Amino acid sequence: MTAKRSAVLIVSALVLGAALTGCDGVSIHSSPEHKAVDDAKAAGPVSAVEVGTGSGDVRIRPGTGDGVTIHRTVRYHGDDKPTPGQKVENGRLTFTNGCDDCSIDYELTVPAGVSVKVSTSSGDVEVQGVASADLTTHSGDIDVSGIAGALTTSASSGDLTATGLGGADVSATASSGNIRLTFAKPPQKVLTKASSGDVTVQVPGGPYAIDVSTGSGDRTVSVPTDPSATARIQAKTGSGDVTVSRVGS
Secondary structure (H helix, E strand, O other): OOOHHHHHHHHHHHHHHHHHHHOOOOOOOOOOOOEEEEEEEEEOOOEEEEEEEEOOOOEEEEEEEOOEEEEEEEEEEEEOOOOEEEEEEEEEEEEEEEEOOOOOEEEEEEEOOOOEEEEEEEEEEEEEEOOOEEEEEEEEEEEOOOOOOOEEEEEEEEEEEEEEOOOOOEEEEEEEOOOHHHHHHHOEEEEEEEEOEEEEEEEEEOOEEEEEEEEOEEEEEEOOOOOOOOEEEEEEOOOOOEOOOOOOO
């Protein structure tokens, strides 16, 4: 191999290595990250709240009144500041992010009687004291407390924790993470499934028709059981422990 050809190959390799390093080790954004804080109010009456964000944490708690107070933190790159917004139609509050490549954290204070639907690709979800909730995150934890009615939760990677539940129907699914549900009132139907992680369900009352299984782990059931009971608890995991017990035990 000639010296000239060797030099060309070396330079090419260095350029390629730099390009790969830029892809894997350095942010694809050439501009610094900016942060903007936005506060707004959505006039009531609001009976349903729906939040969809590609990246960002969502926290929702109950307040007084029939409207919603909104606190947003937007992180973005470039000179164009996003213009997120919201609207209320027929009692349903929805949001627009105003950007394709940004992260928005939401903190909402809502009427206690609302139903909530949250979907985020990457971020934690925390919801307290609403009537019902449908919550999804692909990467992040879900933390719920004081939900009076139906609850549906799903996380691809993250833990699901719910306490003080009063709803008859609860469904919780985690691909990689633990599930822990604690009920303040006896439920009618509980469906929990984890691909990899522990599943814990704590309930008052009974008896319950129980269906528990694990591919690899321990199974513990310490509540009154009756195969013919109308109240059903299904708790399954591919790898991990499954526990169904009385509250406080």
